[in-house]
Amino acid sequence: MAKPTTKIPISSIILDEEIYPRKGIDQKRVGIFAENIRDGFKFDPVEVEPHPDRPGKYRLLDGVHRWSAFKAVGVTETAAVIIKDLDGIDPLLYAAQKAIGPRQLTEDEARETARRAYSKNTGLRSADIGKAIGRSRQTVDSYIADLRAASRLGQDIKIFRMGRFGIPQDRIAKRLGLPQKTISNHSAKMPVLANQLNIDLARGFTVSQVAKKHNWTEPMVWSLALEGKEDLQRFKDLGWGLRTWDLWNWNDCDRRFGDDWPGRIPSQMIAHILYYFSDQNDLVFDPMAGGGVVADTCLALNRKCWSFDMDDRPDTRPEIEPCFWDVTDLKWPIKGKTKPDLIIFDPPYFKKQSNNYDPDTISGLSKENYLEFLERFFSLAHLNAKKSTKMAFINADWRDFQSTPAKNETRVNSILINDYLRILNQSGWQETHIFQAPLSSERFKTNVVSAMQKKKIIGVTSRYVIMSKKKAGL
Numbered sequence: 001m002a003k004p005t006t007k008i009p010i011s012s013i014i015l016d017e018e019i020y021p022r023k024g025i026d027q028k029r030v031g032i033f034a035e036n037i038r039d040g041f042k043f044d045p046v047e048v049e050p051h052p053d054r055p056g057k058y059r060l061l062d063g064v065h066r067w068s069a070f071k072a073v074g075v076t077e078t079a080a081v082i083i084k085d086l087d088g089i090d091p092l093l094y095a096a097q098k099a100i101g102p103r104q105l106t107e108d109e110a111r112e113t114a115r116r117a118y119s120k121n122t123g124l125r126s127a128d129i130g131k132a133i134g135r136s137r138q139t140v141d142s143y144i145a146d147l148r149a150a151s152r153l154g155q156d157i158k159i160f161r162m163g164r165f166g167i168p169q170d171r172i173a174k175r176l177g178l179p180q181k182t183i184s185n186h187s188a189k190m191p192v193l194a195n196q197l198n199i200d201l202a203r204g205f206t207v208s209q210v211a212k213k214h215n216w217t218e219p220m221v222w223s224l225a226l227e228g229k230e231d232l233q234r235f236k237d238l239g240w241g242l243r244t245w246d247l248w249n250w251n252d253c254d255r256r257f258g259d260d261w262p263g264r265i266p267s268q269m270i271a272h273i274l275y276y277f278s279d280q281n282d283l284v285f286d287p288m289a290g291g292g293v294v295a296d297t298c299l300a301l302n303r304k305c306w307s308f309d310m311d312d313r314p315d316t317r318p319e320i321e322p323c324f325w326d327v328t329d330l331k332w333p334i335k336g337k338t339k340p341d342l343i344i345f346d347p348p349y350f351k352k353q354s355n356n357y358d359p360d361t362i363s364g365l366s367k368e369n370y371l372e373f374l375e376r377f378f379s380l381a382h383l384n385a386k387k388s389t390k391m392a393f394i395n396a397d398w399r400d401f402q403s404t405p406a407k408n409e410t411r412v413n414s415i416l417i418n419d420y421l422r423i424l425n426q427s428g429w430q431e432t433h434i435f436q437a438p439l440s441s442e443r444f445k446t447n448v449v450s451a452m453q454k455k456k457i458i459g460v461t462s463r464y465v466i467m468s469k470k471k472a473g474l
């Protein structure tokens with residue numbers, strides 16, 4: 001049955017190189033088609049799909065030479081089959097299958113198309129690529145052998161990495177879209193994966209050199225380099241001095257751990273929480289993991305870590321499992337009996353970075369709803385914690401001090417440490433320590449500081465780590 005067609009302007013059609021399987025347009029063919037049009041010959045309609053990024057435009061799936069000939073003779077409109085849903089088929093492969101109808105792809109074009117399609121989706125089967133480009137499965141295998149090997153290695157590194165965090169195999173399988181059997185097969189091979197890196201480390205290459213050479217992250221290589229060492233030795237090797245008192249301040253974040261992220265916290269602070277409140281191999285739970293600094297520091301100090309965030313980055317942070325904490329329907333993201341030894345909870349500090357976060361984050365909530373969210377979260381965490389679980393809650397005072405001299409400030413919009421302590425206590429937690437871990441004030445420009453001083457405005461640099469445990473009997 002003929003597909004329904006629609007008349008669309010030639011100018012709304014775009015040739016998108018990304019989904020065009022040929023090296024170029026055959027001008028001789030265009031010339032012949034142009035002659036045919038002038039002679040009144042009727043062509044089949046072109047096939048297009050709505051352009052994914054440019055509303056009102058279409059990208060060509062079939063009919064590049066016809067479309068070029070229409071343009072050459074000044075035709076302004078053409079009949080087109082508009083395909084709204086390719087049913088999961090890669091548009092490049094769909095276009096290739098159409099292209100080989102009148103003329104096979106050249107060797108170069110077939111190889112290039114197969115590689116482009118596979119790079120975009122490593123789940124594609126050679127047989128399916130072959131069908132689209134008019135080549136056998138074996139030929140496609142040979143076109144993409146190196147890409148497949150690199151993708152398998154990348155996958156192995158992800159499995160190794162997630163295994164290192166103690167993430168169970170069923171969750172690794174779900175996260176990577178692989179059968180669980182594949183994960184258990186790969187897991188058996190994992191020790192071999194680290195061999196070459198361990199050899200390079202033993203030869204005296206630095207952690208950062210080995211990370212670059214093998215395309216691993218630095219924290220992953222640290223986890224190999226520090227294997228078998230006690231915590232204190234790890235602190236020394238990492239160049240982190242150990243604080244003995246309850247004032248924890250650092251001039252900057254250690255850039256080796258965690259990604260550049262709004263509200264990034266120093267890995268040294270996480271290392272201190274881990275050192276004093278957990279042991280090696282303990283399980284740490286990070287519900288709002290952001291740039292992954294907790295996970296990275298856990299690698300350095302040999303703790304297991306389950307991380308979650310609404311921001312999903314499966315390629316670079318497969319260990320941060322996607323999870324949206326919905327204030328109206330708060331659920332623990334994992335099933336099973338395993339409970340964390342330590343929860344490290346570093347949420348957005350109310351409105352502090354709200355311009356840099358998605359509006360759906362909890363920094364988009366009103367003060368009442370933000371505090372209500374925290375109270376519900378603390379209660380849920382309490383339900384899912386062991387008797388011995390500790391919780392580190394990191395937050396800063398929020399004061400509405402913009403342009404307001406200190407003596408005129410009110411408490412209407414502010415959230416201070418005593419508000420957090422109150423809701424922690426209401427939800428079954430008892431604080432044991434309050435560490436002052438101030439934010440750096442160096443980021444303020446001198447002219448801003450002197451304007452604040454003139455107007456008698458007091459800024460905020462206070463940040464706290466409140467350590468809690470479950471109240472006795474609850």
Ligand SMILES: C[S@@+](CC[C@H](N)C(=O)[O-])C[C@H]1O[C@@H](n2cnc3c(N)ncnc32)[C@H](O)[C@@H]1O
Pocket residue numbers: 258259261262263264265266287288289290291292293294308309310311323324325326346347348349357360361362363
């Ligand atoms: C302060 S940042 C964490 C920073 C992290 N500790 C670091 O140093 O990179 C807070 C994180 O909470 C996440 N977040 C906020 N509201 C959320 C929600 N309702 N569900 C899931 N994640 C949320 C944000 O995406 C953000 O990454």
